[in-house]
Amino acid sequence: MGRVITLENVTKRYGAFTAVDDVSFTAQPGRVTGFLGPNGAGKSTSMRVMVGLTPPNGGRATIGGHLYSQIPNPARHVGVLLDASAQHAGRTGREVLRISADTMGVGPKRVEEMLELVGLSGNEAKRRVRNYSLGMRQRLGIANAFLGDPSVLILDEPVNGLDPAGIHWMRGLLRQFASQGGTVLLSSHLLHEVEMIADDMILIGRGKIVAQGTKAELLQTRGTYVKPEDPAALLQALQGAGVEAIPSGDGGFRSEAEPIDIGRAAAAAGVVLIELKPAEGAGLEEMFLQLTSDDARESITAQGVQV
Amino acid sequence: MNVATPHGSVAPGTLDLTADKPVPFGRLVKVELRKMLDTRAGLWLLISIVLLTGLVLVIFLINADDKSFVNAMQATATPQGILLPVLGILLVTSEWSQRTAMVTFTLEPHRGKVLWSKVTAAVLLGLAAVVLALVVASAVTAVGGTSDAWHDASLQLVLQYVVLQLLSVLGGLVFGLLFLNTAAAIVTSYALPIAFSIITSLVSSFHKVQPWVDPGTAQTPLQSGEILSGKEWSHVIVTSLIWVVLPFAIGMWRVLRAEVK
Ligand SMILES: Nc1ncnc2c1ncn2[C@@H]1O[C@H](COP(=O)(O)OP(=O)(O)O)[C@@H](O)[C@H]1O
Ligand SMILES: [Mg+2]
Numbered sequence: 001m002g003r004v005i006t007l008e009n010v011t012k013r014y015g016a017f018t019a020v021d022d023v024s025f026t027a028q029p030g031r032v033t034g035f036l037g038p039n040g041a042g043k044s045t046s047m048r049v050m051v052g053l054t055p056p057n058g059g060r061a062t063i064g065g066h067l068y069s070q071i072p073n074p075a076r077h078v079g080v081l082l083d084a085s086a087q088h089a090g091r092t093g094r095e096v097l098r099i100s101a102d103t104m105g106v107g108p109k110r111v112e113e114m115l116e117l118v119g120l121s122g123n124e125a126k127r128r129v130r131n132y133s134l135g136m137r138q139r140l141g142i143a144n145a146f147l148g149d150p151s152v153l154i155l156d157e158p159v160n161g162l163d164p165a166g167i168h169w170m171r172g173l174l175r176q177f178a179s180q181g182g183t184v185l186l187s188s189h190l191l192h193e194v195e196m197i198a199d200d201m202i203l204i205g206r207g208k209i210v211a212q213g214t215k216a217e218l219l220q221t222r223g224t225y226v227k228p229e230d231p232a233a234l235l236q237a238l239q240g241a242g243v244e245a246i247p248s249g250d251g252g253f254r255s256e257a258e259p260i261d262i263g264r265a266a267a268a269a270g271v272v273l274i275e276l277k278p279a280e281g282a283g284l285e286e287m288f289l290q291l292t293s294d295d296a297r298e299s300i301t302a303q304g305v306q307v
Numbered sequence: 308m309n310v311a312t313p314h315g316s317v318a319p320g321t322l323d324l325t326a327d328k329p330v331p332f333g334r335l336v337k338v339e340l341r342k343m344l345d346t347r348a349g350l351w352l353l354i355s356i357v358l359l360t361g362l363v364l365v366i367f368l369i370n371a372d373d374k375s376f377v378n379a380m381q382a383t384a385t386p387q388g389i390l391l392p393v394l395g396i397l398l399v400t401s402e403w404s405q406r407t408a409m410v411t412f413t414l415e416p417h418r419g420k421v422l423w424s425k426v427t428a429a430v431l432l433g434l435a436a437v438v439l440a441l442v443v444a445s446a447v448t449a450v451g452g453t454s455d456a457w458h459d460a461s462l463q464l465v466l467q468y469v470v471l472q473l474l475s476v477l478g479g480l481v482f483g484l485l486f487l488n489t490a491a492a493i494v495t496s497y498a499l500p501i502a503f504s505i506i507t508s509l510v511s512s513f514h515k516v517q518p519w520v521d522p523g524t525a526q527t528p529l530q531s532g533e534i535l536s537g538k539e540w541s542h543v544i545v546t547s548l549i550w551v552v553l554p555f556a557i558g559m560w561r562v563l564r565a566e567v568k
Contacts, residue, residue: 051416069417072330074413077322088346088401091345103415152322
């Protein structure tokens with residue numbers, strides 16, 4: 001299975017609460033996989049399971065076919081950033097990297113290269129982490145993840161706290177890493193961030209995978225919603241044009257056809273339309289908004305929409 | 308920008324581990340020593356140990372009645388006995404208070420190996436403190452000692468002193484491992500043995516077992532300048548099993564199973 005990150009039926013419970021519920025997915029080499037879900041969805045817990053910090057109650061996570069803990073000197077293969085704030089506040093940025101570099105056995109030169117890579121060379125590297133902004137901590141965390149020259153990256157909310165230029169920079173860095181065959185899994189609670197960076201997406205809500213697929217698949221809104229003045233007349237017109245449509249219960253119809261085909265059929269029959277637009281429902285944005293709004297959570301996770 | 312390049316030599320989709328070597332234990336120990344020196348808290352603690360050791364010996368030189376080497380050595384036991392446990396505690400607890408355990412255990416998932424490297428680092432730092440004390444005590448004795456200052460010095464007394472100081476640094480580490488919290492570990496590592504001593508000495512039915520369970524009582528002969536009897540060594544060993552080895556095993560077991568976050 002190579003550098004693939006694989007989760008098989010991973011479950012993590014805290015008492016009666018199931019934080020990660022039978023989660024299975026893969027993240028492929030050469031691609032940036034976005035792990036998207038609202039706060040508390042179980043992203044960080046899943047990622048801690050991947051690197052062996054959280055023992056799961058069931059299932060297993062492997063990286064390139066191995067349990068993380070079975071990889072000798074794992075930092076040489078897997079770059080990990082779980083929490084940019086989990087650094088000793090009293091160490092300088094350079095010293096933080098130096099400790100990691102010494103542990104994994106790469107020289108101090110590599111530390112300087114990584115500081116350069118993330119734009120923390122010079123004075124900033126000499127400052128104590130206590131005085132770093134969140135964005136600087138994220139950059140330091142990225143440097144730490146890249147330090148061992150890994151082929152797999154696991155990054156928990158790495159874009160959090162970065163300014164737009166920083167997000168752009170991160171995008172370029174991760175895209176390049178993936179284009180050279182690396183595997184990237186990054187989590188986020190913001191759809192827009194993932195949309196910008198990822199090739200593939202995994203959507204998690206309340207501990208369950210709700211949707212997964214390529215970005216193109218997930219962002220696609222298939223079909224058309226149309227609402228005519230006279231439903232019977234439109235239905236007749238559409239049947240005449242060979243277009244199938246299903247009543248949506250509010251006087252409108254849903255159809256697999258493109259809006260323009262429906263518009264033409266309606267125009268040819270002289271039917272007045274009140275609304276004509278791409279159908280919503282398969283759209284990731286809507287699904288994500290539904291996940292994020294508390295009261296909608298129940299229904300959407302119960303259905304477990306798969307794309 | 309090939310600094311951010313994944314392993315070029317590896318075929319796509321293969322995580323080949325045949326050439327991989329585990330992180331050598333010695334490297335982990337070196338990193339632990341470095342961690343102790345690269346923060347203000349750790350550095351000042353070490354500086355304090357050096358300064359206080361020097362200070363008590365200066366006072367010793369001015370004030371002591373019997374300026375023998377053994378007395379000089381024993382004078383350093385008090386400041387070191389107070390500060391070495393803190394060193395042991397910080398070695399463990401700073402990983403949790405600063406949440407660096409997440410990174411440490413990600414770089415080396417074998418947590419037991421990391422904890423043993425901390426134990427080794429604690430022993431090495433404890434030995435360094437002891438050597439410092441012995442060197443300065445020798446210097447002080449050479450400069451201002453009485454004419455027969457070396458008469459009661461013996462290798463066995465020096466070894467007893469080493470044992471005492473190592474028990475002190477390891478005792479601290481163990482409390483750090485039990486609580487994973489600096490303040491709680493410091494308070495308990497000082498207060499609990501004292502409270503325990505008081506209780507066991509108040510209750511007369513405990514008197515016979517006291518040297519077997521109370522480390523304060525058991526370790527007193529180590530500081531007396533006398534060679535320990537076999538029975539006294541047994542007291543030291545048994546109390547160390549109870550107060551150092553057992554809690555270490557419990558703490559280790561918990562850390563190995565715990566979720567780190
Ligand atoms: N130690 C714990 N005890 C109880 N609940 C926990 C614990 N750790 C995490 N959780 C819960 O598990 C859920 C998932 O958390 P997390 O993985 O951090 O979510 P995310 O990273 O997606 O925001 C949250 O509801 C959180 O409150
Ligand atoms: Mg999280």
